[in-house]
Amino acid sequence: MQKIQIQGGKDLTGHIRISGAKNAAVALIPASILCDEEVTIYNVPEITDRDALIEIIERLNGKVTKNEDILKIDSKELKNVEIPEKLSNKLRASYYFMGALLGRMKHVEIYFPGGCNIGKRKINYHLKGFEALGATVTEEGSKYIIHANELNGSKIYLDFASVGATINIMLAAVKANGTTWIHNAAKEPEIVNVATLLNNMGAKISGAGTSKIKIEGVKYLHKAMVEVIPDRIEAGTYIIIGSLLGKNYVVENVIKEHLMSLISKLQEIGVELEFKENNIIINRKGRLKSLNITTLPYPGFPTDLAQPMSVLMTQCEGTSILEETIYSNRMGQVPYLNQMGADIKVLNQTAYIKGKTHLYGNTVSASDLRAGASLIIAGLVASETTTIEQINHILRGYEHIIEKLQNVGAEIKLIEE
16 A cells, blocks of 8 residues: 655755646546547646546547657547446546547447545536537436437536536537537636647637637547646645745746636735746745635636645634635545644534644545645644555646655655555
């Protein structure tokens, strides 16, 4: 069994370069099978979610060539076969094959997706979108069969601005007859990244990044390439670490505009940030003020940074409040942080975090990806030794996290037991 061990309390100095965005890459890879030729994707992070998606494409008879951070995906001889549960439940993003296969083949058979247990994550918005395009959805236990004789453009209104549903509907609609409108679409940068790839193939998508997206159907998608945008959640995680431990600590390859909700909160509580081109330089300051955060869809404060931020809140003076509005089970880190000396109480979806508290090393477990990131942060801050179990969640979403932290002076290592 693999574990992460951390000896905390060390200043961190040096450079950390941000990888390609997990949340973009896991949509771009399935989107590639819509292409009738070959797709090249640059800056793909080396994470286990990437490998799980490649497994699915290869099951569908696609050909994938890896060269460092570059993927070439050839789907010319794609076969529409069932995606079994052992593959689909490895990650949440397997559901993007619903939209991609429906758009290309008009038929999908796939089991319910997996991923982190962070609360109810229904896919009813996705399914309603497919039905609006003319598909029928049949559930057989945990298996979905989605079929259409043909797909026709439609006006689709999302009750909630879901990133997954926005992308999945976009994938299904690019080869549909006529024009599709998605109203109340999610606005995340990852959606723009996916639309860029599709447009590079010859799709006709406008409005990505706004609340209204227009997709004019086309019949053929040609050879194309795209670069995965920098990961704003990985960047945010390392910026939070720097806010607690940084000394001439530089986070490189950052798109500042994607992180304004985090940056404004950090500046509000007294974190010193210096911006130079695509880099952020951080020097830890002594006293940090308490703060209140409510997670919201982009451009609001991202739910994926709420758990890492909860650790920083334990080091702020006074009571901070963290309200989670997106997912119902995003407090998996709290019991472990309290074991380490934090003073956090959770009522419904709101955490009340008293600080500043001294954190002590302990043996803890990563219940999900971002909870795991928060425990790494806590281990870096804590005195003595922290051991993190169930680290498979962490490795799903952070490329070379141990090596990156070692390079700035963290005493962190992977251990086998």
